[in-house]
Amino acid sequence: MVKLQGSEIHLDYPSVGATENTMLIAVMAKGITTIRNAAKEPEIVDLQEYLNKMGAKVRGGGTSEIIIEGVGRLHRVEHKIMPDRIVAGTLAIAGAIAGGEILLKNVVIDHIKPILVKLKEAGCLVLEKDHNLKIKTAQRLKAVEMTKTLPYPGFPTDMQAQFMSLMTVTQGTSIIAETVFENRYKHVDELTRMGAKIKIDGRVAVVQGVKKLTGAKVCAKDLRGGAALVLAGLVAEGVTIVEHISHIDRGYDQLDKMLERLGAYVHRID
């Protein structure tokens, strides 16, 4: 069997998948691997902790340089994975779009700071205490002038669609720039069918806030876009039916039940 050899790797882009896969391979390789321009997402730090518990020698996770000393062998461990920051962000926006008050427990506040900054800018009252987060929304929110998705600690691309749903009903015009992925605006046509006013020019979306959305039959085209349609449905007048929810189920453990617990009328139709 060919033995893998540690090496110096410089990523052109701080790709999450490329960083994680390189870490996974490098722990079993001979010698040292250095990843430069590594992704800094919290999930990378969690993976490092997990691997190190198993006997790996990884350091630098969370910075742009990760150094892995190959150990060739790992042992079994128990590891509790970090709270899902995108689920927390999605629920925070559910609270913001529907109004009222929402309490999220077991949140790593630091991980979702880029989202909280935008919610505050829109006019939400955000109260942070330890791992708890309270979001209060008393009045119609204001449009956030500019939101650009970026690698961590920038605004996450995985929250772009949900944030756009929120912006569709704010007062004023917001600009969203998707710089991480191409073709991540599949939810726009569906939101438009609900009455949203959105124009796309390449990677930029201009969202003109409207007073109300109207329920419609819409289709989830991907995971976060699907969640965004459910969020829009919370505030839309009338009934919204979201089709192809298998996309949503890949990233949320019963989003319908979580929203029901918050008082929303959401039902899964088989």
Ligand SMILES: CC(=O)N[C@H]1[C@@H](OP(=O)(O)OP(=O)(O)OC[C@H]2O[C@@H](n3ccc(=O)[nH]c3=O)[C@H](O)[C@@H]2O)O[C@H](CO)[C@@H](O)[C@@H]1O
């Ligand atoms: C399972 C998982 O954790 N998925 C996440 C992971 O996806 P994933 O790891 O696939 O995303 P990447 O960070 O790799 O991709 C981000 C951008 O980098 C580009 N790219 C990627 C690799 C490469 O070699 N060259 C290159 O140019 C991609 O085309 C994309 O435009 O990070 C994304 C960005 O935070 C998130 O949206 C995904 O939810």
Ligand SMILES: C=C(OP(=O)(O)O)C(=O)O
């Ligand atoms: C893009 C995502 O995941 P997937 O690649 O599984 O669609 C996501 O988590 O937002």
